[in-house]
Amino acid sequence: xxxxxxLAVVILAVCGILLFTISRLNASQGYSGNxxxxxxxxxxxxxPEVLDSFEEETGITVIYETFDxxxxxxxxxxxxxxxxxxxxxxxxxxxxxxxxxLLLPIDHSKIPNLKNIDERFLDLSFxxxxxxxIPYFWGTVGIVYNSKQLNGMKINSWxxxxxxxxxNEIIFTDSPREIIGMGLNSLGYSLNDTDPHHLQEAxxxxxxxxxxxxxxxxxxxxxxxxxxEASIGVVWSGDASExxxxxxxxxxxxxxxxxxxxxxxxxxxxxxxxxDAAHKFMNYMxxxxxxxxxxxxxxxxxxxxxxxxxxxxxxxxDKRFYPSPEQTExxxxxxxxxxxxxxxxxxxxxxxxxx
Amino acid sequence: xxNKSTRSLYMIPYVIWIAFFVIAPILLVLYYSFQDLNGxxxxxxxxxxxxxxxxxxxxxxxxxxxLITLVTLLFAYPTAYLLTKLKHKQLWLLLIIVPSWIxxxxxxxxxxxxxxxxxxxxxxxxxxxxxxxxLLFTDFSFVFVAVYIFIPFMILPIFNSLDKLNATxxxxxxxxxxxxxxxxxxxxxxxxxxxxxxxxxITFIPALSLFMLTRLIAGSQVITLGTAIEQQFLVTQDWxxxxxxxxxxxxxxxxxxxATGTKRRRARG
Numbered sequence: 001x002x003x004x005x006x007l008a009v010v011i012l013a014v015c016g017i018l019l020f021t022i023s024r025l026n027a028s029q030g031y032s033g034n035x036x037x038x039x040x041x042x043x044x045x046x047x048p049e050v051l052d053s054f055e056e057e058t059g060i061t062v063i064y065e066t067f068d069x070x071x072x073x074x075x076x077x078x079x080x081x082x083x084x085x086x087x088x089x090x091x092x093x094x095x096x097x098x099x100x101x102l103l104l105p106i107d108h109s110k111i112p113n114l115k116n117i118d119e120r121f122l123d124l125s126f127x128x129x130x131x132x133x134i135p136y137f138w139g140t141v142g143i144v145y146n147s148k149q150l151n152g153m154k155i156n157s158w159x160x161x162x163x164x165x166x167x168n169e170i171i172f173t174d175s176p177r178e179i180i181g182m183g184l185n186s187l188g189y190s191l192n193d194t195d196p197h198h199l200q201e202a203x204x205x206x207x208x209x210x211x212x213x214x215x216x217x218x219x220x221x222x223x224x225x226x227x228x229e230a231s232i233g234v235v236w237s238g239d240a241s242e243x244x245x246x247x248x249x250x251x252x253x254x255x256x257x258x259x260x261x262x263x264x265x266x267x268x269x270x271x272x273x274x275x276d277a278a279h280k281f282m283n284y285m286x287x288x289x290x291x292x293x294x295x296x297x298x299x300x301x302x303x304x305x306x307x308x309x310x311x312x313x314x315x316x317x318d319k320r321f322y323p324s325p326e327q328t329e330x331x332x333x334x335x336x337x338x339x340x341x342x343x344x345x346x347x348x349x350x351x352x353x354x355x
Numbered sequence: 356x357x358n359k360s361t362r363s364l365y366m367i368p369y370v371i372w373i374a375f376f377v378i379a380p381i382l383l384v385l386y387y388s389f390q391d392l393n394g395x396x397x398x399x400x401x402x403x404x405x406x407x408x409x410x411x412x413x414x415x416x417x418x419x420x421x422l423i424t425l426v427t428l429l430f431a432y433p434t435a436y437l438l439t440k441l442k443h444k445q446l447w448l449l450l451i452i453v454p455s456w457i458x459x460x461x462x463x464x465x466x467x468x469x470x471x472x473x474x475x476x477x478x479x480x481x482x483x484x485x486x487x488x489x490l491l492f493t494d495f496s497f498v499f500v501a502v503y504i505f506i507p508f509m510i511l512p513i514f515n516s517l518d519k520l521n522a523t524x525x526x527x528x529x530x531x532x533x534x535x536x537x538x539x540x541x542x543x544x545x546x547x548x549x550x551x552x553x554x555x556x557i558t559f560i561p562a563l564s565l566f567m568l569t570r571l572i573a574g575s576q577v578i579t580l581g582t583a584i585e586q587q588f589l590v591t592q593d594w595x596x597x598x599x600x601x602x603x604x605x606x607x608x609x610x611x612x613x614a615t616g617t618k619r620r621r622a623r624g
Contacts, residue, residue: 071589168489174575176590215492215574220467229472229491339392339593346591351408354415354578 037277038063040073040084042264045137047297054284060277068219077102083271085278091126091263094133095336103132104268110279113286120325121263121303124333133265134282135303137295139237140323140331141178141260148249149231157256158186161232166212170232171224174216176342176349177334178260179206182234185257191332194341203348207355216353225250236262237321238300245299252320254327261331263303381605387598400599409583409600413607416579420562423501427558428551430502431509435550438510439517448514455507463571466500467491470572492574500572501562509554516550517543552615559615560608580604 039046043066051062065082067073070093077084078100089097097103108114111134114122121135145155150169155161161170172179181191183202193199214230215221225233226246233243240252266285268278284290292310295302301321302308308316316322323331337345391397403409434451438444454462469475470490477487490496520543528538544551564581575582580600587597 069589071592075592171574174570176586213574213576214489215576217570217574220571224467224471227471227473339591343392343591343593343596346586347408350412350578350583350586353575354411 035059035274035277036061036063037085037274037281038065038082039281040065040067040076040082040087040269042066042088043068045088045264045298045300047294050285050290050294050297053290054281058277058280058284060274060280062281074100074102077269077271080271083273084269085272085274086281087267087269088136088264089267090334091124091265092334092336094265094267095126097267097269098127098132099336102270104270104272104275105131106134106268106282107279110276111283111286113283113288116286116288116291116304116306118303118305120328124263126263126333126336127265133267134286136264136266136285137238137298137300138261138263138303139300139321140254140262141173141181141234141236142240142252142254142320144225144233144235144240144243144250144252146225146228146231146247146249147251149228155232155253158182159257161212161234162186162209164211166232168212168214169230170209170212170234171214171221171230172216172234173221173236174218176346178234179216179352180345180349181260181334182206185255185259188257191258191260192335192337194337194344196344199344199348203352206352210352210355238298241299241321254320254323254331258330258332261328261333263333264300384598384601384605387594388602390595390598392593392595400595403596404599404603412578412580412583413603415577416563416581417607419498419501419565419577419579420559422498423505423562424555424559426498426502427505427509428555431506431513431554432551434506435510435513435517438514444518448510451510452507455504459504460567462504463500463568466496466572470496491572492576494573494577497568497573497577500568501565504568505558505562508557512550512553512557513547514550516547520546556612556615559611563607563611564604 037060039051039062041064045066046064051064054060055062065084067076070090073087073089074093074097076082077087077097094103108130114130114134117135121138123129127133143155143158143161147153150166177191180199180202183206184191184193184198187198187201187205189195189198189202215224217224221233221235222239222243224230225235226243228247233240235243237252240250244250244252266282268275272278285294286304288304288306289310291302291304291307295304295307295311296315302311319327388400389396389398391399438447438451441447471477472487472489472491474490476490481487524542524546525538528542533541563579564584565579566581566585569575569577569579569582580603584597584600584604587593587600
């Protein structure tokens, strides 16, 4: 017992000394000074070298934190414990943050690089005139599948997933709107449809898909799909390209019936302390060369038109990840449905899982 | 007199702890459970709970928790009994407890690999000629992993009560002509029932609200009340409904505690 206590004391002391050293080092490098920028972003969603070069160029020190759901991010911003200068929510969350009055308007005169952004991605319904948000990445929801494991079978639509030969083959992203949305889309309804009858129809159709469902997972799905544990996955486009870079047998398809088109945009939360640096950061990220480098690392699709010329050609010409305007036309953006309707979708989703 | 005042002095940390970390959170949960989505006082969440979805969820939570507790008990009791008969019993006991020092998440990920299509479990099945099976994301794997996680907590109290059992009782039973089964049924089991109850409590209550394993091992196809609470807070952001489910979970836990509670009427031998 005595030895145990002694050991614990030694470990605590070592930790304390290390912490102290780190804080001294940080102080000597200016981390605790006023010239810092706190960025709150999705996990693994920026090239760390880009952050380094931003620090070098501007002398601003970046403190970088990550989140894994829009909702968790909103909760933290609301509580205001940390004063984030930049956050990267998705479009429906931007609407919600705006409603809650948690965002600061952006001064476009400080972001000349905004001109590099493809017009398709500006002035969208969730943020008219981009008053509060600047595009960061965009993507879709689709099907990634291993045609080799499926004996050369081709998948083109949501309806193909209902094929009885695919028993126990599909892994889904554990996310209510994606799955219920898939049901709605496969029936020809809109992703944002909240008509109770249509939702019930979508639910009934999803229940008949249950024999083909292997699991509903979070980030583990990438590992399992790449290793061939299941041959089909319903995933976000960026995850798909990550899986495909690990296993070449896999292919990604945007379903015929339509699907979700999403945007992650940079915003300045109301709690920001260094609004000036936040503008500088946004402008820096929109620089074509920086955006190209960042995109190659993150592997989601960039909205930066000028950046495309600095990227590998096979990446830019890949219609699966850079669908043409005609293709994106049948895709829909999520609307903020409000808590009651979202609650209904969530309940149907729980029920679907229990079936 | 002084004895009494020092005793109340010792009570202070306990009282502070209970007030801030037990009573205050429960009151907060209660308060939130009476709020609807717009922050008004209402009973809608409680009405919602009594709809088929949540009742079914409660039922399935109880079913799986029951199954997990039962299987754990079936493995733990003989193991604990065997342990008391061994020479270096403390060492063996330690070996059983050691895995519980490892983080739950790490263990869950390890099972993802073991039970996978190309994992060790399937290689073994193939080797003995049973052919590979879908193990991951089934009820079997969920119960298996849960039992694996809870088993040390069940063995410990049973081991303690078996270890304290007075051996002369067994001799007496033997002398009076009781068969081994009768001895176990009439003497050993009744005398160790407190250990069994403590073990069941410590297994059943957390099993009711398991939520990480339901996703990683059961592929989200088993839904417990814990999963529902997580979704209400993180996805729907309906803190009221999440709190209401939590209130029911607390009530259920009290019922379980009460039902399995030890009555200290008899003096211990």
